[in-house]
Amino acid sequence: MLAKVTGFALNGLEGYKVDIEVDTHNGLPSFEIVGLPDAAVKEARERVRSAVKNSGRTFPVTRITVNLAPADMKKEGAYLDLAIAVGIIKITSSGFTDNITDYVILGELSLDGSIRPIKGILPLLISASACGYKKFIIPYDNAGEAAYIENITVYAAKTLNQVIDHLKGITLIPEVEKQKFVKGGAEVVYPVDLSLVKGQAVAKRALEIAVSGGHNILFIGPPGSGKSMLAKCIPSIMPDMDFEEALETTKIHSVAGRLNADEGIVKTRPFMSPHHTATNISLIGGSQAVKPGIISLAHNGVLFLDEMPEYPRNTLEALRQPLEDGVITVSRAKANVTFPANFMLCGSMNPCPCGNYGSKKHVCKCSQAQILKYKSKISGPLMDRIDLQVEVDSVEYSDLISDTAEETSATVKARVNRTREIQRERFKNELKVNTNSDMGEKQIKKYCALSPECEEILRSAFDSMNLSARARSRIIKVARTIADMDLSETILPQHILEAVGYRSLDKDNV
């Protein structure tokens, strides 16, 4: 007797079809799974046996062989449990109406026959749908993720019996209702709002510029000055994610198993804040199973590195290539996977190791050599990718209780959307350039022509403020964004002057 069922397995963010063939033949009773299963798949034997029995069905007392084709790909995780169980039941009982290989069956089994949620449903469904499959049986708890994919029929089952009854046509499982994706919407709620940050006019302005032009930003300030709070506000002023962005982000979070059951699709921009003891692999992605790292989880959102100089040098250097390309390719012996990693980098650091440099109340105990060493932990090439460096100072008590109305995130976001629209229009013919921060030397020449007056101001700024030469193109890029925010076609002197103000680390003597 032979039964065939279709499942899907994941390789990075892409799914591939797995044919599950179940065969029984005479011999001593046994249950073998072949086709490069990993430990979790092998253990499916015990789960499937118990689940079938506890669902009140007979488990054949013969020699059972399950083959997972293609045989040369390593199958991981427990999401083939349900398909294997269906295959075994198909052998022993009759009455399956539909041709069940039309279905893609995904789910992990519990010993009592109920179906448990699995990771990575969204990328699995997208890949399967691209392969032409239309009908899916998935765990009930994963239904939310399936609601946004069009042209497919999804049945979300709670127990093994429900699945069998459905496949036999006895009791049909209701289809998962489709949902229309609405950009933004009521469910996009961020825990912090810019209006909660009192004072800090400079930092807020810099934040708006950074988000408007997609620039990376670094906050420099003593401990307790509100750097993290400001960073947490970034997602709330970034433009709402469109469907493509949301889907991409959801895919990654789905694979990483970070989705809530009722969330379905990720609509809020992610904010990832890894601790500085995080390993390279956890940040970049990898491990044996080739999992997306934190920078991929921050895709379309914010990667916040608190106390940036405390991170190991090699961890920071590993960020350079994804910052440049927006993707990260993780290569392992078993697989070679490219994860998207297009995030906005926000860093924070103290002005010196003891944190009191420049403070009037406390004496800084650091020698200049120590301060230089501390600052040089962020390498020049990495600093080149950080367009804005802003000082944040400790807030006075009187500022905290003042009730001057601060702008809300929504107001700022509206302006950001407008500025982004200008950039979209400008770069519509440019490959791989979406925002001002993405501009290379070529685009800077083309879109950021400076009047002689501006050139003169920039030159005198360099002279009198001891700016290092590599700051030039960054200043121009930021000036372009400021001009866009000002709805100005050309870069005016005041835009250059403001941009120069956000280069505090480039001054040679500090």
Next chain:
Amino acid sequence: MNYTDNERAIIWLDAIIALSREQKLKLINKTKSPAAIFNDVSVVEDCVGTVISEAQYGYIRAAKELNVDDDIIKQLNKENITAITCMSDGYPSRYLQTSEPPLILYCKGNIDLLSSKHTFAIVGSRKTLPQILSIAEEFSSELAKNDVTIVTGLAEGVDTAVINGALQTGNIISIIPGGFRHIYPEFNRNLFEKVTQKGLVITERTLATVPKPYLFPERNRLIAGLADGLLVCSAGQKSGTSYTADYANEYGKNVFAFPYSLGVPSGEGCNALIKEYAMLCDSVDDIFLSLGVVKKKPEKTVQLTEQEQKVFACIKQGEIHIDLLLQKTGMKIYEITPVLTMLEIKKYIIKNPGNTYSAIK
């Protein structure tokens, strides 16, 4: 570089580390001619017991083994170092008026600076407010442009700012505590190179002397001795800078100090100096007046726009935080940032760490 017999003898004598500077000077004074000692060591024999000990006499005799030309002068020439001894022509006469003149000055750079008509020392501690640093730089550049040679050290903080201010004109003398093989602090090596190219670096120590802490007060004595006057930009309560001021005072030079408000750790020493003998300095004109130098050309005034004037007026009242500045001027943040940057470029204000601004005009 060719040296006379006396000069060679002093260079040789300086290399004997067993003798102190005072002893060497006494020996020279007693015998009237260092060359005589060099040619025949026994002329100092009658000084044994009074000026030098028996053991030290032994060291001097042993030093005869030393080949001055090959071992010392060749090295100095190789590294472009000129030794100016107390018997050389170029020896600064200012030192002769001090109680502890140096035996020898090892110089790297433009030695003509030693005979400058006007010299002025600007010193301060390593930890100094950024506002003061830029004022120090401004003062130094102003004085140097008017042919006043600036004398200072080579440390971080005020010394660096002062050097930066005067470097363009080259009227700068940096005095270091150790030998030329040990530049301290190491990260100022670039600055050291720049000073040797445009200005002058001097030390009274032989090439390989390590800058030990006790050498710093000795160096401070040289700064005070070479300058016609001294400005103390910043000094903590127990600061080496105060020693420099004490030396200068002792040598009868004009000592100036910046006034500080209460509770600024880096200014306590300055206020203490003003209380004792220093003159309060709040403008570079005070220094010009004391040196008797007339400023060459009236500085060209930079025009401020109406908006810049408004903002500058607020900053001039005292160090101010940007949030408060916004409240006072009623400007928006995107309006005020360009103005502040422009004021910074025009050198009217300086941005302090912590988003506060101070006036430097």
